[in-house]
Amino acid sequence: MQKYRLAAVAIFIAMLAAFPCLEPEVYYLSFMFSVFMYVVLASSWNFIGGYAGYLSFGHAAFFGIGAFATAKVASMFELTPLMTILASIPAGALAALVGLIVGYPCLKIRGPYFSVVTICFAFVVELTVKNIEFLGGAEGIYLKFMDIPEKLSRSIMYEVMLLLMVVTLGVAWWLNRSRLGAGLRAIRSDEEVAETMAIPTAKIKIQAFILSAFFPGVAGGLFAYYLTYIHADVVFNISISILIVLMAMFGGGGTWLGPIIGAVILTVVNEGLSTFAQAEIARIIYGALFIVVTIFMPNGIIDFFRKKGSG
């Protein structure tokens, strides 16, 4: 059974990877790029937010740090396209390092207080970047994109983001069945009890937080290069932080599949609404969607269907 499932996943990934060979419109490539990106963001947020129940509302900070680090390095040393893409990995490591430094004091705070401290953290990072000229300041940073036909370059970025998504989901898959994941779930259900059971709560929270900062950092780096121009208002936007949380919780936090489903549905809905309706009306429908889903599926879509399935 396990083998078949793995084969099915492999075939599905291969199909996704082969999609650019069909020569689709650039629009679809960009759209899929953002779907992959949000799956990466929501899934990695899930490590700390879903499994451990520590709802970080500042994850855009890691995304933005990765984006600005990559853009700064690429524009300063005039990196080649390949090097710029690779530079997003150390940028992700930088985001993880910031995660370690910030996570150490912040993860001692529980519940909504943790959420608020992460919001503040995201603001502090954003305002620092905006106020310091060297880091991009109020102007932002321009990047030079690949000097090849648009369709080809977009296809390359599509594949790179797909790769990042596969790696992230691989890690998420591992986490789901590892001791780390079990420990985090224990923290979520009762931290005191987890501590008494000799689970090193402080250590594993930090580990999960670092992991959940790293992937958004890399994604931010790729996004910066993809956009070729980044500004603090765009990558640090609090609505990105909120959207990440909503995607994961919408699908079902603390599960492997939940954030994937949430990210895909919300990205598709967002895109669909913005194409077919007037902006304000689209936002109103979008808002109503949150209300309806929370009322009828208060514990996420996954939970809802699991209960349906089990009778």
Place this chain on the structure above:
Amino acid sequence: MDAVLIIQSLISGIMMGMVYALLSVGFSLTWGVMHVIHISHAAFGLLGAYLAYSLLQYFGVDPVVSAAVSVPLLFLVACGVYQLLIRPITRAKEVIVASMILTFGLAIILENVMVLIWKADPRVLTPTYASGALIVGPFYFQYPHLVGFGLSLVGITAIYLFLKKTYTGMAVRAAWQQPEAAQLYGVNLYRISMITFALAVSTAGAGGISLALLNSFEPHSHNLWLIYLFLVVIVGGVGNVIGTALAGLIIGVITGLAMAFLPYQWVNLVTFGLLMVFLIFRPHGLFRQGV
């Protein structure tokens, strides 16, 4: 720096702080009593401000008078919102998370409805006395600021007296401190929750009008207001009315002084940095004791 500037910015900080306090007190109550983090709280405040704006624009009604109309109106609306939306989610596994997602959706709806009705341009409340000012020695107070401050002071005092002196108010406090015991003594938790929620939303309306007397506003202003709500409530301690009032004043004074002495773009950085440090060292607020 000269003393006049310091005192002037201190006083305007206190005025601002009182307004923050009125805007936040309801947020603190819904969070403390019902475990509902009401993300659209500030959006309801903004709705109050827009109602005051329209009443002033088309009927010449003074903002303070319009508060007497919009506060009860918001109370009724909030009762409906509670019955229709909030009550169903109180059976979720994690009420706080569910309430945040749901009211986030509500905030989006309210914001965009306001864009549709009032357009996205910034607005100011300009009552007849808008350009007047009270001058005491070297100090200078604009009348709208004084009125906003007064309205907030009255609002906070009213809430405080309600919780301390009335039977319903005591039931709200009981529900906050000991929900099970309160229920045993015949307190209907659903009814108390509805009253708390509706009261919170109507104070948000009054707070929104006060803030609109001090600052300009636009449909997405509620996002920034919300950040200040969190700030004030966390510093004051969730569910604590006096704490919220004091925290509002403290934060008002800090931002007031920061605005006077720092370049504008550093003000928010200082505020959020301070809050972050504060949360790390005193996560449960400055003041121990509750409501």
